[in-house]
Amino acid sequence: MTTLMMILGIVVFAIGLLFSIAWHELGHLSTAKLFGIRVPQYMVGxxxxxxxxxxxxxxxxxxxxxxxxxxxxxxxxPPGPDGRLEARSTSPWRGMVEDARAQSFEELQPGDENRLFYTRKPWKRVIVMFAGPFMNLILAVVIFMGVMMTFGIQTQTTTVGKVSDCVIQQSENRTKCAKGDQAAPAKAAGLKLGDKIVAFNGEPVKDWSALQNDIRANPGKDVTLTVERGGERLDLNTQLIRNQVSKSDGNGGYVEGEYVYAGFLGFTPASGIVQQSFGQSVDRMGDMMENGVESLISLPSKVPALWDAAFGDGPREDDSPMGVVGAARVGGEVLTLDIPPENQIAMMLFLVAGFNLSLFLFNMLPLLPLDGGHIAGALWESLRRNVAKVFRRPDPGPFDVAKLMPVAYVVAGIFICFTLLVLVADVVNPVRIS
Incomplete structure (x- = not known):
């Protein structure tokens, strides 16, 4: 049964993957046809x-x-300087340029002279090339926010999951109290497992992140906690202690290995599935975008660890780059988890949404052969023409993106090598979920 569910999960993810690709290309197709560009082929795969x-x-x-x-x-x-496809060159780099130019005209038919991509104004070409990644962004936002606002996400709550017995500095890396350790303020106040903190000094508590900020901002001060316990509300009084704690990431989480001195209460919040408001969903979506950009920027620095995980004895980090095979494998594992079906559906949707967000960010890199490379070329052409117009110089004409094809082949080669490395790591040392 487990194997069957694993296969089913992989198939479900594959369908989501194909839909995401088709959705991306539909953005290019629809806008190209809108601007009168002839499109002989639309292919998925x-x-x-x-x-x-x-x-x-x-x-x-x-x-x-x-x-x-x-x-x-x-x-x-665009064609060569003479207005035609140039003669074949013996230079391999020049040959790449001419091959790309020839391929873009190989299906030219009578009447297509006014339906060529390069003849469209730069802003129209930007829209055509941006439309594909933008479709992935739309899909990611709709799925992420839809799941967060209807089903909810696993998050820390203001319900007490564990009460600390004593005050221990975070960097000491110990859990047991030693002789002479001061009692934790939460313990002294009588806070118990299952209590839900609903107010801090008389002010309603919105979520765990806000409560964490309130606690940390009041070291050494007397505070009143209003909790719900057994259907009743109780006020608990205590004095917060200044203690060394893990640095907050601003969203209720922690920055690993970094510490600060702040107010300390001494309890661990319980986690649960919590529906998010529209505003909370927008904030979390912004965080996801920011984390995605940071992950993309840090991608080169993760290659050594990825190589060690694929060909050495190194561990596969949780935030390690993962390819289509790895994502499909995770999709298969989702349906084998001993969790409610609605949780499985939510996790699968999040996986597809994350893939679409990655597609958007990756394709926006200003490098050929990615969409962002063509966008950069169109923007550069627009800038050149406008500068020439301002200074009353002759129109420089369309920017010949084909001349960048040697760079595009180098970039494509790097991407292929990276993809193969991720593929090997996904097979021999995959990222796993629990």
Whole structure:
């Protein structure tokens, strides 16, 4: 049964992956057609074609390898300086440029002269290339916020999960009290397991993050905690102690290995599934975006640990980069967990949403062959033309993105190597959930 559920989870994630890719390419397709660009192909996947059907002027299909997708637009790159495709060069770098230019015109038909991608104004090309990643962003936001506002997310609450017996500095890394340790304020106040703190000094408590900030901001002060216990409300009085605690990340969590001195009460909050308001969901979505950007920036620094995890004896870190195979494996594990079905559905939706958020951020990198590279080229062209207009210089014409194809091949080669490294790590030393 476990194996069957594992396979089912992988299949469900694969369907979500294919939909995400198709949704991405739909953004490119719809805006390209909106601006009159001819699109001969719309494909989900790479490699051999499994199924295709031509409707109008576009062939729609699915290919064997679900690791991406594409639409083929006519005239992605401008012709050479003489207005035609240039003659074949013996230079390998020049050959890359000419190959890319020739490929963008290989399906040119009579009447396509005014339907070429490069002839569209830069702002239209930016919209066409941005539309794909933007579709992934929309899907990620809708799923994340939908799950948070309807089902909720696992979060720390203001309910007491554990009461500390004594005051211990966080950096001491011990849990047992020693002789001479002072009693924790929570213990002295009579706080008990299961108590829900609803007010701090008479002010209603919104969530754990707010309560944590209130506690830390009042070292050495007498405070009153209002708790719900057995259907009744009780006021508990105590004096907070200044103690060394883990640095807060500002959202109720902690920064590992960093400590500060602040007010200390001495209890561990219980965790539970809590529905989020619209405002809370927006805040958490912003945090996810920020964390995603930080993860993308720190990606190169994680390569050595990833290599050690794949080919050495190193552990696979929880925040280690994970590819499609690893994500599919996690999707399979989700359905084998001994948790309620609604939790499994929420986790699976979060996994698909996270994949879409990653697609958006990754594709916005200003590097060819990514969408962000074409966006950067269009913006640069617009800047050149506007500067020339201001200084009354001749129009420099379209920016020849094809000249950057050697760089694009280098970038693609790096991405392929990184993808293979992640693939090996996902197979031999995968990220696991619990």
């Amino acid at each position: 790479f490699g051999p074609t499994i199924w295709s059907r031509k409707k109008g002027e576009t062939e729609y299909g699915v290919k064997a390898i679900p690791l991406g997708g594409y639409i083929r637009m006519i005239g992605m790159f």
